[in-house]
Amino acid sequence: MLCAVAWSEPVVRVEIVPPEAGFYVRHSSGAAMPGGPDPRAVLPSGTEFIARDVDGERGITLAVRKPGYEDFERTYPLAQGKEYWDGSGWVIGLELRPVGTISTFKHNLRFHPVPIYVGMAGLLFMTVLPLLRARRTTVALQRENEYLQDRYEQDLVGREVDSYLIEGKLGEGSYAQVFLARHKDFGDVFALKILRPYLVEAGSLQRIYRELDIGRRLKHPRLVRIVAFGIFHEAPYLVMDHVSGETLAAVLERGPLPVFQAMQFLEWMCEGVAYAHSEGVMHRDLKPDNIMLTAGGLKVLDFGVARPSGDWATLTGTGQAIGTPAYMAPEQLLGNPCFGSDVYALGVILYVMVRGTLPFGGGDVVAAHLSMPAPPLCSGADWLDALCASMLEKSVSRRVASVSDVLQSLRANHLTVMASSEKTTIISQQRNP
Numbered sequence: 001m002l003c004a005v006a007w008s009e010p011v012v013r014v015e016i017v018p019p020e021a022g023f024y025v026r027h028s029s030g031a032a033m034p035g036g037p038d039p040r041a042v043l044p045s046g047t048e049f050i051a052r053d054v055d056g057e058r059g060i061t062l063a064v065r066k067p068g069y070e071d072f073e074r075t076y077p078l079a080q081g082k083e084y085w086d087g088s089g090w091v092i093g094l095e096l097r098p099v100g101t102i103s104t105f106k107h108n109l110r111f112h113p114v115p116i117y118v119g120m121a122g123l124l125f126m127t128v129l130p131l132l133r134a135r136r137t138t139v140a141l142q143r144e145n146e147y148l149q150d151r152y153e154q155d156l157v158g159r160e161v162d163s164y165l166i167e168g169k170l171g172e173g174s175y176a177q178v179f180l181a182r183h184k185d186f187g188d189v190f191a192l193k194i195l196r197p198y199l200v201e202a203g204s205l206q207r208i209y210r211e212l213d214i215g216r217r218l219k220h221p222r223l224v225r226i227v228a229f230g231i232f233h234e235a236p237y238l239v240m241d242h243v244s245g246e247t248l249a250a251v252l253e254r255g256p257l258p259v260f261q262a263m264q265f266l267e268w269m270c271e272g273v274a275y276a277h278s279e280g281v282m283h284r285d286l287k288p289d290n291i292m293l294t295a296g297g298l299k300v301l302d303f304g305v306a307r308p309s310g311d312w313a314t315l316t317g318t319g320q321a322i323g324t325p326a327y328m329a330p331e332q333l334l335g336n337p338c339f340g341s342d343v344y345a346l347g348v349i350l351y352v353m354v355r356g357t358l359p360f361g362g363g364d365v366v367a368a369h370l371s372m373p374a375p376p377l378c379s380g381a382d383w384l385d386a387l388c389a390s391m392l393e394k395s396v397s398r399r400v401a402s403v404s405d406v407l408q409s410l411r412a413n414h415l416t417v418m419a420s421s422e423k424t425t426i427i428s429q430q431r432n433p
Contacts (some may be wrong), residue, residue, distance in 0.1 A: 263413075
């Protein structure tokens with residue numbers, strides 16, 4: 001039983017089946033709880049702890065990792081009247097789901113014993129028959145995926161995809177290939193991206209079409225335009241303006257950028273992303289690989305994985321987070337992205353441009369984004385250091401409110417940084433005539 005405590009000091013007790021499983025806990029905002037357990041520590045089942053407010057929000061996120069069981073993660077709002085409120089605190093009980101037939105049998109035998117005959121009959125019904133059905137389903141899916149894989153990996157150069165002739169391959173990622181394509185009738189050159197068909201959940205094409213149509217309506221000088229989309233051999237594809245230039249990732253391989261140049265690049269990125277946000281579209285995968293430097297400045301690529309606000313469906317429909325973990329905000333890693341997630345990603349890009357390295361490199365990147373404070377930018381410009389720190393706040397409520405606010409701050413300090421840069425250049429020339 002829990003001891004009665006004041007409402008301002010609520011006590012939470014976590015009970016897990018199996019009891020030898022440990023758990024991690026953090027505040028539901030993604031931040032560590034003031035005075036609470038270390039979010040990196042594994043706590044044993046039965047642990048009691050204090051859950052305090054963060055920015056007026058009271059809630060916790062539990063995560064459990066145990067071999068032989070499915071990973072568990074869930075956010076629990078803490079309020080009186082919840083089903084796990086016992087009058088003086090919260091008692092949260094959870095049972096892990098075992099993986100595999102043998103583990104399921106052992107788990108049920110240990111924690112849900114039944115008479116032997118009923119148990120054996122139930123075992124036959126619940127394991128053998130579903131296993132046979134699952135095997136048939138698995139074989140069918142495997143054959144279908146092999147067929148789609150063969151179709152996807154065939155050489156498309158020289159072939160036609162609807163109204164487009166494939167002239168060359170531009171690149172390949174984890175979920176798509178990109179080709180240089182020319183319109184057969186008009187001769188215009190585009191980039192044609194084909195998604196991997198075996199990553200597309202059955203029945204999800206309508207949703208993908210809707211999302212691509214939203215991206216097609218985005219028209220801004222800092223964004224790469226989507227001009228068309230369709231289906232080729234069961235694989236969704238989209239056609240985009242072909243942009244010549246060099247990615248920011250390629251530039252950064254040669255080292256960090258001068259502060260003024262990094263500030264200019266960030267300003268251009270914010271122009272495009274702020275416009276997309278005003279149209280209700282998040283990017284969700286901002287990173288140097290998706291920033292193209294061109295003769296006309298800069299363009300943001302890959303709004304093909306962007307989503308309208310409020311729609312967190314993925315291409316696979318499995319609940320996995322679309323994006324690159326090294327640039328993902330805590331709430332996005334937990335499956336709850338918002339416009340502030342793009343602000344966070346731009347903050348990481350700013351840090352990389354100025355320092356030449358990621359703020360959280362090596363080790364457990366996800367855990368670092370969830371709990372570790374970002375290191376200072378140390379750019380030499382106090383206002384820019386403060387802006388970057390605000391962009392990388394763990395809690396959305398403490399982060400810069402919007403990309404438009406970041407853009408406004410950059411423009412307000414543009415002349416200051418330019419004057420400082422010119423002064424540094426003059427001093428350098430005087431020292432090295």
